[in-house]
Amino acid sequence: MGLRWTNRNAFTLVELLVVITIIGILAALLVPAIRSGIRRAEITRAMADMHAISAAIKAYFKEYGIMPTPDTNGRRDHTFIGKKGGTSNNPRQQRQIMDILRDVDSPWNPGHSNNPGRIVFLEVPRESMESHGGHDKDGFSYSVADGYFLDPWGNPYVIVMDTDFDGQIGGFNAYLGYASLQQYIQTNSPTGHGTYPGVTVGVMSYGPDPGSVESFLKSW
Numbered sequence: 001m002g003l004r005w006t007n008r009n010a011f012t013l014v015e016l017l018v019v020i021t022i023i024g025i026l027a028a029l030l031v032p033a034i035r036s037g038i039r040r041a042e043i044t045r046a047m048a049d050m051h052a053i054s055a056a057i058k059a060y061f062k063e064y065g066i067m068p069t070p071d072t073n074g075r076r077d078h079t080f081i082g083k084k085g086g087t088s089n090n091p092r093q094q095r096q097i098m099d100i101l102r103d104v105d106s107p108w109n110p111g112h113s114n115n116p117g118r119i120v121f122l123e124v125p126r127e128s129m130e131s132h133g134g135h136d137k138d139g140f141s142y143s144v145a146d147g148y149f150l151d152p153w154g155n156p157y158v159i160v161m162d163t164d165f166d167g168q169i170g171g172f173n174a175y176l177g178y179a180s181l182q183q184y185i186q187t188n189s190p191t192g193h194g195t196y197p198g199v200t201v202g203v204m205s206y207g208p209d210p211g212s213v214e215s216f217l218k219s220w
Contacts, residue, residue: 039208042152043217049128050203050219053149053157056101056122057201063119067161068100070108076164077171082148082156083140090175094156095147098124104147124149137177137210151205162200169202170195177206184213196220 060068072078078092079085085093096108101122103115112118129144131154142148148156158176160169172185172194186194196202199220207215 042208046151046205046207046217047219049149049151050157050205050217053101053122053159053203054201054219057097057159057161060101060115060119060121061200063117063121067163068097068114068121069161069163070096070100070114072163074164077160077162077169079172079175080159080161081175081177082136082138083142083146084138084177085175092175094149094159097159097161098122098147098149102147106147122149137206151207153206153208153210155206155210158204158206160202160204167200168195168197169199176204178211180211180213181206181216184216 057068066073069078069080072092079090080092080094080097081090082094085091098104099106099109100114101120102124103109103112103118103120105112109115115121126144128150129142129146129148131142131150133141134154135141136150136155142150142154142156150156160171162169172182176182176185182194186192189196191197201219203219205217207217209215
C-alpha cells in the first residue's frame, strides 16, 4: 500500500487572500491613529518647550529687571524669529535671546555682558537645536552651532517680549511670515489690534502645518 502525504494545516490561496485583506484593513485603521498620536505628542512637546522658554525669560527678567535681548530694552516690542529675521528691516533673530539665556559668549552676549551673573536660564535639548538635515518653512537649515531652539517640525520658535514695558506684548507685524497669521493675531487679541494686555512674554510655533491658523500654537 503506497503512502500518501497530506498537510491539513496548509493554507489555501483563498485563506491567504482573506488574511492579507484583514491585515490591510487593520493597517488602514491603525496608521491614521498612529499618525494622530504622533502629532498629539509633538504638539505636547511644543507646548512644553514654549512654556520652558517663557519661564526662562521671566526668570531672567526677575534677576536683571530687563528682557534678554541685546539692544531692544526700552524700545517697542519686536518679533524674534529664525534666520529669515536676519534682514535689514528686521534683524531680530531668536538665537540672540537663546545666547543670552544659555549664557553663550557671542556677538549678542559679548563677554557675557548681557548675562553678567553667568546664569544658565535655559537648557536646550540637542534635538531641539537642529533640524537633522531638514529645512524650516522659509528654506533655511539649522545646526547645533546656530543656537536656535526649534519646534518638533524644524521651525524656530517665535518670541515677542514686552521690551517697552507697557504691560503687554505687541509688535508681531508681518514678520510672522503669513498674512493669515497676522490677521489671526490681530482679530483674536483683546484689543483688536494685535496687542495682548497682561502678557509680557509670548512664545509661538507655526505648528505641524505652517501657514494654517488652525496649526498655530501660542504660549499664552
